[in-house]
Each structure stands twice: as structure tokens, then as C-alpha cells.
Amino acid sequence: MNLARLTFLVVDDVPAMCQITANQLRALGAENIITAGNGADALRLLQTRQVDLVLSDWNMPLMDGLELLRHIRASAELADIPMVMVTAEADRDRIAQAINSGVSDLLVKPYTRQRLEDKVANALSRRARPVGEPLAPLAQPAPTPRPTLLVVDDTPDNLRLIADLFDGQYRVKVAHNGPKALAMCTSDSPPDLVLLDVMMPGMDGFEVAQRMREHPASAHIPIVFVTALTDDAARRKGLSLGAVDFVSKPLDPDLLQLRVQNFMRHIAIHMQRQAEYDVLLENARLREEVERMLRHDIKGPLAGVLGMAQQLASASGLAPDHAMQAGLIAATAQQALDTVQLSSDLFMIETGNYRLEPVAVDVAAILHQVAGSARAAYAAAGNVQITIDAPLSGSMAAGDPTLVQAVVYNLVKNACEAAAPGGHVAISLLDSQPMLVTVTNTGAVPPAMRERFFDRYASSGKRQGTGLGTYSAKLLTEAMHGGVTMATDDAQNRTTLTITLPAYNT
Structure with missing residues (x-):
């Protein structure tokens, strides 16, 4: 490139x-x-x-x-x-x-x-991968390279002894003087740990450490001083330069190995972190691509079903009951398309990438539509009575029609499922600033659920409840600069959800 x-x-x-x-x-x-x-x-x-x-x-x-x-x-x-x-x-x-x-x-x-x-x-x-292109397999952690150990000593025998001691465990590099060690530490491939002799001619170990700490590329590299100096002043100077340990000469090979292994264990954890983050990033990207493909693959067939059903419903000479059935198919296909779009919007909201473009939304009309669907699903079986106190249309909020529809549908459905058999769900609208919609059902939310009512996956007493309805309602209303709250009345045995939405100002 x-x-x-x-x-x-x-x-x-x-x-x-x-x-x-x-x-x-x-x-x-x-x-x-x-x-x-x-x-x-x-x-x-x-x-x-x-x-x-x-x-x-x-x-x-x-x-x-x-x-x-x-x-x-x-x-x-x-x-x-x-x-x-x-x-x-x-x-x-x-x-x-x-x-x-x-x-x-x-x-x-x-x-x-x-x-x-x-x-x-x-x-x-x-x-962006074109739709239909095969997915790559889920990423696996890349092999972590062996850490690099730099040994610095002006005595060839010491270099050979230490290099042989760690050969096979780490990538071992050697330097016989300070300038060469400094050049290696500030290069594009610096070592992960330095075993640094103190007493060297020219640039001694303390000066090497000082210069390493002054250079951003090498300031982070841990240093273990290997020295015959044992006085406190030398140790204090080394520690002030960022040394992590001192090893005394003559060397104890077993003790030196243990100390180096302990430091290298921490370095290996750091190196593994990059590999783990790479996997997290790649798997998140693959999940996004799968969701995008599914949305595309579902939308196409649904749009086709919707178009054919609309054509069939408007065809001349069709029996009334057949036309009604075709209309129901079209309405169901439209609802499924809206759900697919909603899943995309919800993902964008959760990741902080959603941008609202508010329009006038007829909340009253949506309430009557949702109430009618809920009656067909619940009241027909004699389980729940559903009433609504709202004008047929004309109460306009500023928001997104699909999001408002989803919020009302989820909360009314939740209320119907929570109401006891023979219970009551009341929907009302107050056309104020902000606009208020309340959904009240018989049955109080259990005390243990109240603090986490809007949490993701929080559900109680519903066999097939996912705990996503109230969670998504909260996210969607907040994305439209509104909100939703829950209040319980144990004495009256009822729960009320209140939706607030900004009124649309012409």
C-alpha cells in the first residue's frame, strides 16, 4: 500500500x-x-x-x-x-x-x-464486505511471540553464560557495551527485559538506564541490574533510575532464572492483551456483519411479500374476505419490516451511533392501532379487558414513528402479559408539554423486580418473557429525548408505566 x-x-x-x-x-x-x-x-x-x-x-x-x-x-x-x-x-x-x-x-x-x-x-x-461474500471464521488468538531478553555486559564470559542460561526460553540478544545496548533499546524492535551490567567502560549501566528513561521508546522497558556493587548508595541510584531488581555477582544461575521468569510472566500477560483485544475486535466486527446480512436477507423477501399482498388486496373482483386476508398479510409483512429496521436502530442506540431525525408522530393513532391489535390477541380469549382514553388522531409528538410504535407495542404487550386473568389494561394520553402516555395494568410488579425493571433480560412470572421489552422501551424513548418510568400501587394492586415524549411544535 x-x-x-x-x-x-x-x-x-x-x-x-x-x-x-x-x-x-x-x-x-x-x-x-x-x-x-x-x-x-x-x-x-x-x-x-x-x-x-x-x-x-x-x-x-x-x-x-x-x-x-x-x-x-x-x-x-x-x-x-x-x-x-x-x-x-x-x-x-x-x-x-x-x-x-x-x-x-x-x-x-x-x-x-x-x-x-x-x-x-x-x-x-x-x-464493508459485500452481501453474499462468505464470512471469515471467528478469529482465534494469534500465537504470542517469545519475549526478548537483552543481556548487556562487557565481559564475554558473562555474556555467554547468561545467554546460554536463557537460550530456548526467550529470544536472547547481547550487547558488549552501553552505546550498543542503548541503540537496541531505542530501535523499532526493543527488548522486553534488560539484564544490565553496571560497571562497564565508557557508558556504564547507570548512564544507559538514565538515557533509556529519557527516550519514550525505551522508557517502559524493565531493567534488572547485574552487578558486583552491593552498597546501599548504588542500589538507591539504580532504583531511582527505574530498576525493578538487583542481581549480585557472582551469579547464582537458579536464582537468576527464577527472577527473570517472574518478570517475563508479567510481560507475557501484557503481550497476550494485544492478541485478546484483536480477537474481541474481530469477533465484534463479524457479529455486525452477520446482523447486517440477516437484516438485508430478511428485508428483501419481506418487501416482496408486502408488495404482492398489497397488489392482491387492491385487485378488482377479489372476494371481500380474501381482500381482508390479503390486507392482513400486508400489514403483518409491514410490521415485520419495521421490526427488522428497529433491530438496526436499537443496535445503533446501544453503541451510541444513533442520530435522531425527528418528525411529527401521531401518537393517538398509534395508541388506537396497538390497542386494537392487543384486543384481538388477549381480549378475544376473555383474559384481559383493554380500554383507551385518547382522541382517534391528532396528538403529535416529535420523534420517530417506528420507535414510538415499538415503545407502545412493547409496553402494552408487557402490561397484558402481566395482568392477571380477567384483569384490566388502561391506556390514556395527556396532550401536554411534554406529552404523557400511561399504561396501567392490574397486578403489581414484585418488589424484587422493581429496582431492575428496565434492566436488560429482567423478567418475572412470564414463561416466555425475554426481559427485552421494557429495556428497549427505555432506550428508545431516551433516544427521542423522552423517558419512561414505572410506579406500583400495592394497595390497589396495579402498575403504571408513564411514557414522556416531546410534543411536536409546528
Whole structure:
């Protein structure tokens, strides 16, 4: 891939890290690189400059990387720009937030230039897979490479002894002086742990450690000093330079192996984190693709059924009962299409990527439609009496018709299922600002359910209840800048759900 033709935006609040990342991109062939010190500055640049890829740190002042990502994905003009998040984040919930917000890839600190190249190439080459193209298998964790151990000593016998001791366990590199060790630690493939002799001619171990800590590419590398110095002053100096341990000469091979193994265990966990995040990201992407395919594959046949049923219902010479049946088929197909669209909207709301375009919604008409359907389903069997107190039409809210229909349907259905046999469900509308819709049913919500009534999968006393109806109703109303609340009256043995929606102002 020719990176010279592309423009990269590097975002980091540490200027040195910005420069290092920019230099790494230039080494990969990039020529057009702009930088920003935080998400807010990056967003301003994106609004004025053409950018092909954003490479952003996570933790920054003013606006962090996650907030920047959400702003990008919420903008119609910027939403398609790939973004790679650079992070040392270990909290899986936070990583899930980035994935759900649409991050293109995750790059775990510290990283090598090769890993940066892989992530940039993945983010730039990833495309929406055409419908019908076979799915890739679910991602499995990539094999974690062996950690790299750098041994630094000016004595050849010591180098050979330590290198042979760890050969086969780790990738072992050696350096016989300070400058060579420093060059290896600040290279594109730095070691994971350094065993560093203190007493060396020219640049001693303390100076190597000092310079490593001053360079962003090597500042994170753990150092174990291997030395014949045993005085407290030397130990204090080493610890002040970030040493994680001291090993005394002459060496005890068994003790040295145990100490190195303990540190390498922590390093291996860190290296595995990148592989785990890669799997989380890829599996989330595959789930999105499966859902997109299903929505597409279902919508096509349903649209065909709807069209044919509408044509049949309007055909001349059709018997009245046949025309009625064709009309019912058309209405059912339309409801199924709306449900498919609703699943897409609900996913966008849950991931923070939904953008409401409010229109006038006749809530009164929807209430009567849902009440009629509910009577057919429940009252016909003599189980539940359903009443409605609302005008036939004309009460207009600002929102999305499909979302309002889904909210009312879910809450009325929930009320009918919760009402005891022979119970009552009352639907009423108050045309105010905001508009209020109440759904009241006989039967009080059990005390143990009240605190989590709107939680996902919360259900009680319903054999086939999924616990998604009230959860989705809450999300959908809030997406339309409204809300839904629940109140119980134990004395009267009833439950009331109150929906608030902004009134439509002409």
C-alpha cells in the first residue's frame, strides 16, 4: 500500500510520542502527517483537513481518544475515516466501549514499528464486505511471540553464560557495551527485559538506564541490574533510575532464572492483551456483519411479500374476505419490516451511533392501532379487558414513528402479559408539554423486580418473557429525548408505566 499519497493525523498529548509515531509512519513511507495534542484540537483539524487515517492515544486532556472516536463516528462527513486507538488500557469494559463506538483497530502500548505497520494496513484495507461474500471464521488468538531478553555486559564470559542460561526460553540478544545496548533499546524492535551490567567502560549501566528513561521508546522497558556493587548508595541510584531488581555477582544461575521468569510472566500477560483485544475486535466486527446480512436477507423477501399482498388486496373482483386476508398479510409483512429496521436502530442506540431525525408522530393513532391489535390477541380469549382514553388522531409528538410504535407495542404487550386473568389494561394520553402516555395494568410488579425493571433480560412470572421489552422501551424513548418510568400501587394492586415524549411544535 502506498502511504505517500495518504494523510495521517497523529493525536497524543506528549509531544515526544507524537514525534516518535510520526517518524515511525515516515519510515513506513508516509509523507503527509499532521499532529494534535488532544481530541478537541484533532476534531478541529478534521473539520478543515482531508485525513485518511487517525492514530490517537486514549488518555488525553480536554477530549480523550474515546470521545474523539464518538465525535468522528457521529459525524456524517467524518464517520468513514478509520481510527486506530493506541492504549495501555487493561479494563475490558473500556475496550468494549471503544469497540462498540466503532474503533477500527487497537494498538497496545508499548508496540514495535512492525505492529504499527500491521495495524495501519488493517485499518486502511478493511472494507464493508459485500452481501453474499462468505464470512471469515471467528478469529482465534494469534500465537504470542517469545519475549526478548537483552543481556548487556562487557565481559564475554558473562555474556555467554547468561545467554546460554536463557537460550530456548526467550529470544536472547547481547550487547558488549552501553552505546550498543542503548541503540537496541531505542530501535523499532526493543527488548522486553534488560539484564544490565553496571560497571562497564565508557557508558556504564547507570548512564544507559538514565538515557533509556529519557527516550519514550525505551522508557517502559524493565531493567534488572547485574552487578558486583552491593552498597546501599548504588542500589538507591539504580532504583531511582527505574530498576525493578538487583542481581549480585557472582551469579547464582537458579536464582537468576527464577527472577527473570517472574518478570517475563508479567510481560507475557501484557503481550497476550494485544492478541485478546484483536480477537474481541474481530469477533465484534463479524457479529455486525452477520446482523447486517440477516437484516438485508430478511428485508428483501419481506418487501416482496408486502408488495404482492398489497397488489392482491387492491385487485378488482377479489372476494371481500380474501381482500381482508390479503390486507392482513400486508400489514403483518409491514410490521415485520419495521421490526427488522428497529433491530438496526436499537443496535445503533446501544453503541451510541444513533442520530435522531425527528418528525411529527401521531401518537393517538398509534395508541388506537396497538390497542386494537392487543384486543384481538388477549381480549378475544376473555383474559384481559383493554380500554383507551385518547382522541382517534391528532396528538403529535416529535420523534420517530417506528420507535414510538415499538415503545407502545412493547409496553402494552408487557402490561397484558402481566395482568392477571380477567384483569384490566388502561391506556390514556395527556396532550401536554411534554406529552404523557400511561399504561396501567392490574397486578403489581414484585418488589424484587422493581429496582431492575428496565434492566436488560429482567423478567418475572412470564414463561416466555425475554426481559427485552421494557429495556428497549427505555432506550428508545431516551433516544427521542423522552423517558419512561414505572410506579406500583400495592394497595390497589396495579402498575403504571408513564411514557414522556416531546410534543411536536409546528
